[in-house]
Amino acid sequence: MAYETILLERKGAVAVIWLNRPEKLNAMNARLKEEVAHALGELEKDETARVVVITGVGDKAFVAGADINEFAGKTPVDQWTAYGHTSLYNVVDRFPKPIVAMINGYCLGGGCELAMACDIRIGSDRAQLGQPEINIGIIPGGGGSQRLPRLVGLGKAMELILTGDRIPATEALRIGLLDAVVPHAELEARTLELAEKIAAKSPVAVRLAKAAVKASANMPLDQGLRYEQSLFSVVFSTEDKEEGVKAFQEKRPAQWKGR
Ligand code: COA
Numbered sequence: 001m002a003y004e005t006i007l008l009e010r011k012g013a014v015a016v017i018w019l020n021r022p023e024k025l026n027a028m029n030a031r032l033k034e035e036v037a038h039a040l041g042e043l044e045k046d047e048t049a050r051v052v053v054i055t056g057v058g059d060k061a062f063v064a065g066a067d068i069n070e071f072a073g074k075t076p077v078d079q080w081t082a083y084g085h086t087s088l089y090n091v092v093d094r095f096p097k098p099i100v101a102m103i104n105g106y107c108l109g110g111g112c113e114l115a116m117a118c119d120i121r122i123g124s125d126r127a128q129l130g131q132p133e134i135n136i137g138i139i140p141g142g143g144g145s146q147r148l149p150r151l152v153g154l155g156k157a158m159e160l161i162l163t164g165d166r167i168p169a170t171e172a173l174r175i176g177l178l179d180a181v182v183p184h185a186e187l188e189a190r191t192l193e194l195a196e197k198i199a200a201k202s203p204v205a206v207r208l209a210k211a212a213v214k215a216s217a218n219m220p221l222d223q224g225l226r227y228e229q230s231l232f233s234v235v236f237s238t239e240d241k242e243e244g245v246k247a248f249q250e251k252r253p254a255q256w257k258g259r
Pocket residue numbers: 023024025027064065066067068069106108109110132133136
């Protein structure tokens with residue numbers, strides 16, 4: 001697929017997806033969503049890609065939301081069909097490798113929902129986050145009403161969704177919507193540092209760890225604990241487990257095989 005609205009960059013084991021509609025503050029139209037989903041499909045198959053970073057081109061925006069212009073005249077059936085199985089939010093949510101959202105500016109509506117479907121959110125100190133859908137007479141439709149309360153609690157999520165207010169990065173960090181805030185000029189370096197650190201671990205252990213943590217959002221505690229035990233048992237089948245233990249005993253860095 002020839003990409004028109006994204007750029008795909010490789011930095012060693014880290015793949016960076018740049019959302020590339022800066023003149024529209026990277027608002028997500030159907031084409032952009034399709035391209036990101038396609039790129040993730042390719043990166044899932046690519047064993048050399050260990051961690052994905054998603055960010056926006058330009059200095060102003062991560063994503064200023066779904067492309068509002070596509071809402072005009074859209075019917076309920078159009079919208080229902082657009083969700084389908086390939087809805088970008090689902091693709092990101094189910095992606096087996098870690099995805100870090102590098103939030104370089106406005107992170108609004110569908111942009112905030114995209115970031116919340118990612119695993120870790122690093123924000124520039126210039127970032128502003130929010131769910132402003134209410135201001136145009138609609139509601140979040142990319143998971144905002146479900147993921148936001150899980151991250152920040154019911155009251156704060158309700159306040160953000162019902163007022164449509166934007167909050168600065170420091171406030172987003174305080175309530176748990178961002179996991180770190182860094183000076184704008186250091187955002188890329190600090191995010192890549194984190195991504196590279198994760199990419200250097202055993203890829204099979206990283207996948208299983210991610211699956212276990214994700215399960216905590218979807219399962220009751222007793223089932224989640226049992227699921228963790230299953231994955232913990234599965235990890236004992238890997239060569240990387242033997243290598244990790246041996247490397248510890250021999251006081252040397254482990255050489256991961258990814259199996
Ligand atoms: N969908 C489509 N286009 C968008 C957009 C969106 N969600 N957000 C911004 N744009 C476009 C603007 O229409 C403008 O295009 P134009 O130059 O062709 O007129 C361009 O991006 C720049 O935006 P502008 O509003 O001029 O920038 P600003 O710095 O004055 O304001 C925002 C920035 C983010 C406050 C403002 O663009 C905004 O409120 N955007 C909508 C946010 C939103 O409601 N998102 C949720 C949608 S469900």
